[in-house]
Amino acid sequence: MNANVYDWECKVIRTIELPEHFQEEVRVDIIRKVTYSYWSNRRQPYGSYKFAGMEASAWTSKRRRTYRTSYGFGISRVPRSIFSGHWGYYFLWYARIVPNAVKGRRAHPPKPEKIWRVKVNKKEKKKAIRSAIAASIKEEMIKNRYPKLFKYIKPVIDKYKLPLIISDLEKVKKTRELKDILYSFGLKETLEYIKEFRRNRAGSGKRRGRRLERHRGILVVVSSDFNNYKLKLEGVEVEKVDRLDIDKLAPGGEPGRFIIWSDKAIEELNNLYI
CATH class of the missing domain: 3.40.1370.10 (Ribosomal protein L4/L1)
Incomplete structure (x- = not known):
């Protein structure tokens, strides 16, 4: 040609x-x-903070007649933080950490260790x-x-x-x-x-x-x-x-x-x- x-x-x-x-x-x-x-190959790895949404002081208990138990209140077994409370028995709780909670972690966040190449x-x-x-x-x-x-x-x-x-x-x-x-x-x-x-x-x-x-x-x-x-x-x-x-x-x-x-x-x- x-x-x-x-x-x-x-x-x-x-x-x-x-x-x-x-x-x-x-x-x-x-x-x-x-x-x-x-x-x-030109993509830059990115991801969220490893402990994002998991740094709340929250936990839950279903034991009977114990301090800070949630037994008998008709609420789910999710980690909860105390907003206010009295008498060591009744508290105002807010759910934390779990993905469906306010200020909770993401279910599947982007991972910085993912290989894009x-x-x-x-x-x-x-x-x-x-x-x-x-x-x-x-x-x-x-x-x-x-x-x-x-x-x-x-x-x-x-x-x-x-x-x-x-x-x-x-x-x-x-x-x-x-x-x-x-x-x-x-x-x-x-x-x-x-x-x-x-x-x-x-x-x-x-x-x-x-x-x-x-x-x-x-x-x-x-x-x-x-x-x-x-x-x-x-x-x-x-x-x-x-x-x-x-x-x-x-x-x-x-x-x-x-x-x-x-x-x-x-x-x-x-x-x-x-």
Whole structure:
């Protein structure tokens, strides 16, 4: 399988042979399995205090004619604390400790010793990455991933075909240069749509530093020699080819991300994820 390489002015400069990754069978089940493992391994263990709800001075007795007995009062056998009392016989009790009581412990609290890590075979990880790369050149999967954005991406796909390979992306020094290159390839409306796609997150996440939901946008893959981490363009992720993972290639376990490749990244890909 061959693909054209374009310069910054959208002109074809040569044709290169693509790695075997692009001909891989797309296994959505393995992609989602590895994605589940990826996010499980990022989880931080959490749990409640070990003795939460159990530090009350409460107990119960059903012996007859003894101090602080609850025999004969028609009440359940649960631990109780004394709120007030007199004569050593009659007390005002409050149930404590048990899960169904006020200020009692939880029945099944989260355990900090729980193991969240999910192991996946190394071959499956590489298979998932190759599958996600192969899915990035299938128009039907891109359409499924970008149901609203696809109408802006479709003209670019029809004109330049997939995968879109641009030469010397590693030489980009400024964000403005990267923006101009993407605009020249007809991605202006795509980036504007991604930038406008902001909405308040539902639920408590907006009170925890995640107020807005943002579009993951498109991915630009460069060679391992790239070291300009100042390129920050909303809706565009820039990543080295040797640092790709399943979250970059198929966010959320959904394959078909629109990817722009550097010609040097394609050359390095021949020796990676095999």
